[in-house]
Ligand SMILES: Nc1ncnc2c1ncn2[C@@H]1O[C@H](COP(=O)(O)OP(=O)(O)OP(=O)(O)O)[C@@H](O)[C@H]1O
């Protein structure tokens with residue numbers, strides 16, 4: 001089972017969009033994929049129109065959860081929204097608070113991939129996600145603050161591995177919202193590639209209105225606009241991710 005967290009310290013960089021479209025891309029290639037919605041905003045759940053009663057919050061608290069099949073080969077574990085936000089206080093006194101996801105997930109089997117859609121913060125849920133995950137994908141929209149977010153996310157990942165809380169390997173940094181018409185987008189991409197070299201995926205996710213529209217209709221980009229740049233880019237990403245993992 002490949003355990004992949006999608007996280008960066010900056011908000012709105014395409015984490016959820018990548019979780020749902022990469023997840024569906026892998027499912028379309030025949031892999032069994034579970035997307036775990038680790039964000040109290042519940043965007044990944046909303047993207048598939050899932051309003052589950054029980055979610056990650058309940059899994060972390062008492063081990064009980066509902067998993068929804070959202071497409072062939074594609075499953076979703078919803079966040080539990082508000083209850084996920086309240087979890088910090090409820091788990092604060094528990095000594096195993098940073099290992100609860102790892103322990104709970106050990107009982108869930110049968111998936112080839114677990115993709116964790118994280119929120120852009122350092123909280124107990126994300127620390128659980130990073131303790132469980134073995135690979136990290138860092139989406140970076142092409143602007144200055146996002147590049148700073150990449151830097152601090154890499155530092156966080158190194159800290160987690162160094163202090164034994166997990167063993168994270170960076171699968172790749174993903175340029176998102178790429179718009180080659182704007183000089184800032186080109187400059188940020190060049191900076192990203194010069195700074196991080198091979199760590200940056202060859203695939204760039206271009207700015208593409210069909211991606212945004214697809215979410216309005218609760219579809220993935222492959223379903224909504226299969227011939228769009230968005231579908232092409234996420235297909236290319238799925239292929240590159242499989243190459244990097246070599247499965
Ligand atoms: N390549 C793209 N082209 C155009 N719009 C995009 C693209 N990727 C994402 N979006 C849109 O940008 C917005 C933010 O994307 P998304 O929700 O995936 O980011 P996020 O990193 O998960 O945000 P948060 O930090 O709030 O969880 C959404 O409205 C999404 O539809």
Ligand SMILES: [Mg+2]
Pocket residue numbers: 015016017039043117118119
């Ligand atoms: Mg999100």
